[in-house]
Amino acid sequence: MGDMDPVKLMKQEVGRAAAAQVKSGSIVGLGTGSTTAFAIQFIGERIAAGEITDVVGIPTSFQASVLAKKHGIPLTTLDEAPRIDIAIDGADEVDPQQNLIKGGGAAHTREKVVDGLAARFVVVVDSSKLVDKLGSTFALPVEVLPMAVAPVTRALEALGGAPELRMGVNKDGPVITDQGNMVLDVTMPGIDNPAELEKTINNIPGVLENGLFVGVADEVLIGEVIDGKASVRTM
């Protein structure tokens, strides 16, 4: 286990557990983020070891495609793939009904397409992501056309949210998504009806997609560290 920090260790072990679910011949949706990065690494290691064969990935982001190439996972597209057998992806919050907030990496629009098409969507999180109610710890990401940021901001405020344009970390100005759009992070503590809010926000003209994933997850794998020992449980 070494000196790895506990959160990283939880992410690593949950990524390993998800990668173990990938079977030969599978078309795999590859999610985005620091937890899925471990799953991508372990899928690549299983391919290299000859444990699984004929696996192809469908990336949900530029980051996922870079990692897949690095770890030797061949890629395909939705134009070519007849189906997605399994998708593995992280989340920013998970409620007791397995509904999610995603988009901390601004990738939720493509993720919702890929994860939603998968016959089986496996979510990989560390235990810090579990909440009683969505919105309690994480602002809801909403991808918006750049020319519509002002009216969408007003519409989200009218819904009771506090939207903030996501700014770059090592870049001046806003974060630009893989699709060339911007992201509003909407503080909205305690979302009572995520299914309704998901539709309401997506109905605002100029909104591409929001980070609420309702009824999409088939299994949630949770990484934990108890007494310095990492383990993985299902929800």
Ligand SMILES: O=C[C@H](O)[C@H](O)[C@H](O)COP(=O)(O)O
């Ligand atoms: O846009 C990013 C994705 O939805 C990620 O899956 C999510 O933010 C979780 O990322 P991480 O595993 O790095 O916490």
